[in-house]
Amino acid sequence: MTALAPSSLELETPATRAQPGALRRLLRQPAALGALAFLILLAVVSIAAPLVAPYDPRAQDLARVLAGPSWHHLLGTDTLGRDVLSRILYGGRRSLLSVVEGVAVVLAVGVPLGLVAGYFGGWIDRILSRVAEVVLAIPGIILVLVVLAVVPNNEDVAMVAFGLLGTPVLLRVVRAATLRIREDLYVAAARVSGLPHRRIIIRHVLPRVIGPIVVQGSLFAAYALVFETGIAFLGLTADASTPTWGGMVGEASTVIQQQEWLLFPSGAVIAATILAFGLLGDALRDVIVAEQSATTTRPRSATSPDHALSPSRVAVARSRALLEVRDLAVAHLDGNSETFVVDGVSFDVQPGETVGLVGESGCGKSVTAHAVLRLLPAELHQCRGNVQWEGRELTLLGDREFDTLRGGTLAYVSQDPQPSLDPTFTIGSQLTEVVRHHDRCSRKQAKQRAIDLLRLVELPAPEQVARARAHELSGGMAQRVAIALALAGRPKLLVADEPTTALDVTVQSEILSLLRRLQEETGLAILLITHNWGVVADICDRAIVMYAGQIVETAAVQQLFDEPRHPYTLGLLESHPSLAEHGAALTAMRGGVPSPGTWPDGCRFAPRCRYAVPECAQAPVALHELSESRATRCIRVDEIVAVHA
Amino acid sequence: MLRLVARRVALSVPLVFVVATGTYLLAGLLPGDAARAILGQYATPTQYRQLRHSLGLDQPLLTRYWHWLEHAFHGDLGVSPFYGIPVTSLLDSRLAATFSLVVGATVVAGAIGIGLGMASALQWGRLGRVVDLLALVGLAVPNFFLGLILVAWFAVSIQLFPATGYVPLSSSPVEWIRSLVLPVVTLAVPGVAVIAKQTRDSMLEVMARPFVRTLRASGIPQRSIVFKHVLRSAAISVATVIGLVFIACLSGTVLVESVFALPGLGGLAVQATEKHDLPVIQGVVVYFTAIVVAVNLLVDLAYAALDPRVRVS
Numbered sequence: 001m002t003a004l005a006p007s008s009l010e011l012e013t014p015a016t017r018a019q020p021g022a023l024r025r026l027l028r029q030p031a032a033l034g035a036l037a038f039l040i041l042l043a044v045v046s047i048a049a050p051l052v053a054p055y056d057p058r059a060q061d062l063a064r065v066l067a068g069p070s071w072h073h074l075l076g077t078d079t080l081g082r083d084v085l086s087r088i089l090y091g092g093r094r095s096l097l098s099v100v101e102g103v104a105v106v107l108a109v110g111v112p113l114g115l116v117a118g119y120f121g122g123w124i125d126r127i128l129s130r131v132a133e134v135v136l137a138i139p140g141i142i143l144v145l146v147v148l149a150v151v152p153n154n155e156d157v158a159m160v161a162f163g164l165l166g167t168p169v170l171l172r173v174v175r176a177a178t179l180r181i182r183e184d185l186y187v188a189a190a191r192v193s194g195l196p197h198r199r200i201i202i203r204h205v206l207p208r209v210i211g212p213i214v215v216q217g218s219l220f221a222a223y224a225l226v227f228e229t230g231i232a233f234l235g236l237t238a239d240a241s242t243p244t245w246g247g248m249v250g251e252a253s254t255v256i257q258q259q260e261w262l263l264f265p266s267g268a269v270i271a272a273t274i275l276a277f278g279l280l281g282d283a284l285r286d287v288i289v290a291e292q293s294a295t296t297t298r299p300r301s302a303t304s305p306d307h308a309l310s311p312s313r314v315a316v317a318r319s320r321a322l323l324e325v326r327d328l329a330v331a332h333l334d335g336n337s338e339t340f341v342v343d344g345v346s347f348d349v350q351p352g353e354t355v356g357l358v359g360e361s362g363c364g365k366s367v368t369a370h371a372v373l374r375l376l377p378a379e380l381h382q383c384r385g386n387v388q389w390e391g392r393e394l395t396l397l398g399d400r401e402f403d404t405l406r407g408g409t410l411a412y413v414s415q416d417p418q419p420s421l422d423p424t425f426t427i428g429s430q431l432t433e434v435v436r437h438h439d440r441c442s443r444k445q446a447k448q449r450a451i452d453l454l455r456l457v458e459l460p461a462p463e464q465v466a467r468a469r470a471h472e473l474s475g476g477m478a479q480r481v482a483i484a485l486a487l488a489g490r491p492k493l494l495v496a497d498e499p500t501t502a503l504d505v506t507v508q509s510e511i512l513s514l515l516r517r518l519q520e521e522t523g524l525a526i527l528l529i530t531h532n533w534g535v536v537a538d539i540c541d542r543a544i545v546m547y548a549g550q551i552v553e554t555a556a557v558q559q560l561f562d563e564p565r566h567p568y569t570l571g572l573l574e575s576h577p578s579l580a581e582h583g584a585a586l587t588a589m590r591g592g593v594p595s596p597g598t599w600p601d602g603c604r605f606a607p608r609c610r611y612a613v614p615e616c617a618q619a620p621v622a623l624h625e626l627s628e629s630r631a632t633r634c635i636r637v638d639e640i641v642a643v644h645a
Numbered sequence: 646m647l648r649l650v651a652r653r654v655a656l657s658v659p660l661v662f663v664v665a666t667g668t669y670l671l672a673g674l675l676p677g678d679a680a681r682a683i684l685g686q687y688a689t690p691t692q693y694r695q696l697r698h699s700l701g702l703d704q705p706l707l708t709r710y711w712h713w714l715e716h717a718f719h720g721d722l723g724v725s726p727f728y729g730i731p732v733t734s735l736l737d738s739r740l741a742a743t744f745s746l747v748v749g750a751t752v753v754a755g756a757i758g759i760g761l762g763m764a765s766a767l768q769w770g771r772l773g774r775v776v777d778l779l780a781l782v783g784l785a786v787p788n789f790f791l792g793l794i795l796v797a798w799f800a801v802s803i804q805l806f807p808a809t810g811y812v813p814l815s816s817s818p819v820e821w822i823r824s825l826v827l828p829v830v831t832l833a834v835p836g837v838a839v840i841a842k843q844t845r846d847s848m849l850e851v852m853a854r855p856f857v858r859t860l861r862a863s864g865i866p867q868r869s870i871v872f873k874h875v876l877r878s879a880a881i882s883v884a885t886v887i888g889l890v891f892i893a894c895l896s897g898t899v900l901v902e903s904v905f906a907l908p909g910l911g912g913l914a915v916q917a918t919e920k921h922d923l924p925v926i927q928g929v930v931v932y933f934t935a936i937v938v939a940v941n942l943l944v945d946l947a948y949a950a951l952d953p954r955v956r957v958s
Contacts, residue, residue, distance in 0.1 A: 139896045139933045145918040146926050150675045226787045233789050260797045267790040275785035407864025420855040424877045434863045469953045
């Protein structure tokens, strides 16, 4: 999975970048474009209502009340024969003005307070957050009713009150955005250089938080309109002759038994306008999210699978292998392009054997293991290759059939022991559930075996551990529990993905000796994924070195340490503190593992290799056998042997 | 667990007090005059003075507030100038309708929302689209308009349910349910979408966690993983959202009870606003805030029940 993690480097440029780009991106979305066009049109016809409305909105025609749509009255007439279209056009003036008032208040109060709370922190932040909490606990609409009871029929005051009550939400959003930026290097630099706070906030912080503000403003406009039409519907803001959208719905509700139609023109305009504000807000949010991810992830170009590459096969005593993996390839599917993460991996695991899969982060070792276990995350899929278990092809099995192998044949221990246990259940109940699934025994027997398993992994006071939950255990204890869970089904192969990485050094060696003891007692085979040579030396019989989705070298562990046959293995060994020659300087390999999609065409290690010659970069290099159990993917292997002889 | 409850209660009582105080002072400081609002512009100066005196408005704001507070601590929120009866007995008589409506809407939204959310997390058909569509309707169609459409269709066109009115549970359970169907549906629609989205998102989030991989790798069947393990972890954030939906429904009663002429607190608040009956609206503020605080407390307890880590800290 590490292979796909986006770069954690977030050295964004401080400039107020990409505002025009964001606008263009926004306008490319049809929903956003439609919403924006609708709102602009609505504002224009409302302002120009005296020019475009066909009738006076108060002109009554008592001879023609409750008429349906006709050429005279496009949207019909109301209870007093007034033209519905004209009243909607005039009503828009009041509604849109109210939205503007509400949004203006929210922005004017929420943005400065949020900036101040996020930028200064401390007691200012604590007080503002507490006040925001209190305001959020009040059902806002009732408080506006209090206001309207004292200052009757005044919609402006009502909208100001509504805006104030909506402030805490914006305050929180702005505060959170400001907090993230405050720690950025250039803001810190501006502070150190003695720029006045006000200038830093306005010039450097505000432009960066404008995105979330615009999104919240747009969504708040939708709520403001819901609210405004609501109080107008209740008849709390204006006299009956003044046209308002909400008031028109209210009037229609009184004649709902005689004439349904009257409900819909005003109701539909309200719904469409709210929808437009909401869609605009959503689209803005999408654009901002896209902008942010565009600046934080490296562009990943797709590579085509290199099928011309001769299938690399490692001949390791073909008979009686427990697990045989052949030409396994895993790709990341992104739209229509596939990016290979693991590319043509083949290896075997014999009964009782411990095989190490070694390499730096991002070389594909965990993905390989997860593919074998069918535990790939949704965005990855196995696109090539075979996996055989005792001669039985596993890739042909349906998910359900494959599930029957889990735990009982193939087991798995993950890197982070604590998150890999369900936080909400006790250790005992999780273990018992797994035991009962495999043994089909009574609850009491299962409980007993759960305790036995905890004792097997050398946990002191197993009864106590069984009553505990994951967060109450130390990392080492949690990893022992995870191993107990894996062993509950009496598996033949344990796939352990960096089982000791998250643990302290002393705990690491305890876990390793536990694994070694279990292996001796049960004849378990282990496929161990690690980047730690110490672990490999300690427990593995054989090691497979991976680089950029491929195997680059395989050998028995002793051979690998004594006579590495690939420059990458050599480099890894030299950069490992405990293996370097005493007194010699540690050499770090230059560069890093290229991310999937950016692999070179020739030897993938060539750009970092000190032995590289021009031929290395010309064509893909095949894995070739050196002896029955050794193979390397290097065309200059003879020279390397000569140098190190 | 008990200490957690005690601490939460200790924190929430002051909150009700702060909100009640804030509302009272706000009403007093606003540039309006309840007496003038009640009497209108044609009242004589004598009438105006008399009413101001009987409302206590001729005393300084802080004196009035202190008086109000003293009584409030004894469970007395004053007498309604319009209805002429004690505010608390007026509000208590309206609690049943509001509770039936809000609890009903939350239960309906929770049941349908969780079901839809689970189904779309497990990718059964095109339910994701249904959720998105509901979210759009829930946002765009204000509840008073949605309520009226339902009345037009299900009470006027086909007379399946009564258009307005409320029948207490004690007089006829069947009629009680019939009178609540349309208002409950009206209030529940936006909540369904919100709860469904949250359920889907948090289930997908939990299903990507390492412990689910461990359970799968240990051979636990998918059914048990989803219904026992994933659902329980996902329920923590769903509980929060259900609490928020309940509070939104409570605010929604102001409009929905007016549309359906239900004798509840929300509709009462609107009538009191029209009559400039401040003690009643302030009483509704206190009741609503107390309910909100109580619901938040329940959500916290649900948290503690679902997530053992909360219990210790």
